[in-house]
Amino acid sequence: MNIKRRQIIRGGLAAAAAALLPQPLLAAVWPQKAFESKKVADTISSLTGGAAVSEDGRIAIKAPEIAENGAVVPVGVSADMDKVETIAILVDNNPLPLTSSYELQGASSPEVSTRIKMLKTSDVIALVKADGKYYSASKNVKVTIGGCGG
Amino acid sequence: MAKKLKVRTKREDGYTVVKTLITHPMETGLRKGSDGKLVPAHFIKEVVFKAGGKVVFRAHWGTGIAKNPYLSFRFKGGDAGDDLEIAWVDNTGESDTTTVKIK
Numbered sequence: 001m002n003i004k005r006r007q008i009i010r011g012g013l014a015a016a017a018a019a020l021l022p023q024p025l026l027a028a029v030w031p032q033k034a035f036e037s038k039k040v041a042d043t044i045s046s047l048t049g050g051a052a053v054s055e056d057g058r059i060a061i062k063a064p065e066i067a068e069n070g071a072v073v074p075v076g077v078s079a080d081m082d083k084v085e086t087i088a089i090l091v092d093n094n095p096l097p098l099t100s101s102y103e104l105q106g107a108s109s110p111e112v113s114t115r116i117k118m119l120k121t122s123d124v125i126a127l128v129k130a131d132g133k134y135y136s137a138s139k140n141v142k143v144t145i146g147g148c149g150g
Numbered sequence: 151m152a153k154k155l156k157v158r159t160k161r162e163d164g165y166t167v168v169k170t171l172i173t174h175p176m177e178t179g180l181r182k183g184s185d186g187k188l189v190p191a192h193f194i195k196e197v198v199f200k201a202g203g204k205v206v207f208r209a210h211w212g213t214g215i216a217k218n219p220y221l222s223f224r225f226k227g228g229d230a231g232d233d234l235e236i237a238w239v240d241n242t243g244e245s246d247t248t249t250v251k252i253k
Binding site (some may be wrong): 030031035071072076091092094095096097098099100101102103104105107108109111112113114115116117 | 171
């Protein structure tokens with residue numbers, strides 16, 4: 001009986017916490033379709049809504065030439081552009097190419113660094129939306145030990 | 151279930167640099183466990199940063215982000231002592247939040 005009561009209390013607390021938290025989290029929609037696309041072209045068209053994407057040298061991708069461990073590959077993307085709205089980081093040869101997408105609010109600098117997983121040697125693609133238009137850049141990263149799945 | 155959310159801030163040249171480290175398995179759902187069965191997907195979907203009550207940065211993550219995720223970015227403004235609020239939520243509905251003072 002005690003256990004049950006505790007469970008109820010715990011459940012109630014969790015629900016209360018959940019009610020408090022998601023307010024800022026639900027404001028923007030997680031792009032499910034883009035995250036579930038298995039082909040990089042589909043991912044990109046899902047993110048852009050089919051808009052044209054031009055390659056642009058103002059986007060810099062910082063990643064190792066050779067990543068020994070595909071489970072942890074440090075990647076940084078910066079865009080020397082005005083009015084950058086979003087930055088997405090994709091890996092062409094991953095089972096699900098879209099690793100992440102970042103929404104920049106007015107004050108944030110057009111740059112982000114994180115660590116991604118890579119199944120095998122692949123192009124890492126940065127897709128940047130600036131002033132309503134889409135730009136991209138890519139960089140090949142060689143992977144010696146893959147980092148997706150067993 | 152030790153949840154960890156580490157945040158470091160540093161002000162430089164009118165910007166606030168934010169570095170975050172979250173303890174999380176970031177399971178893809180494609181990996182097999184020692185019992186040969188697939189380990190269910192368990193990954194953070196969203197991380198939100200708020201300074202002074204306003205969202206300054208929002209990350210949407212998929213399974214391609216490495217275990218124990220690291221994230222850094224910077225934003226203009228932010229004074230010493232300002233509140234920076236960080237919140238994440240994963241695909242199972244688990245979440246965590248913390249507030250730090252900008253240094």
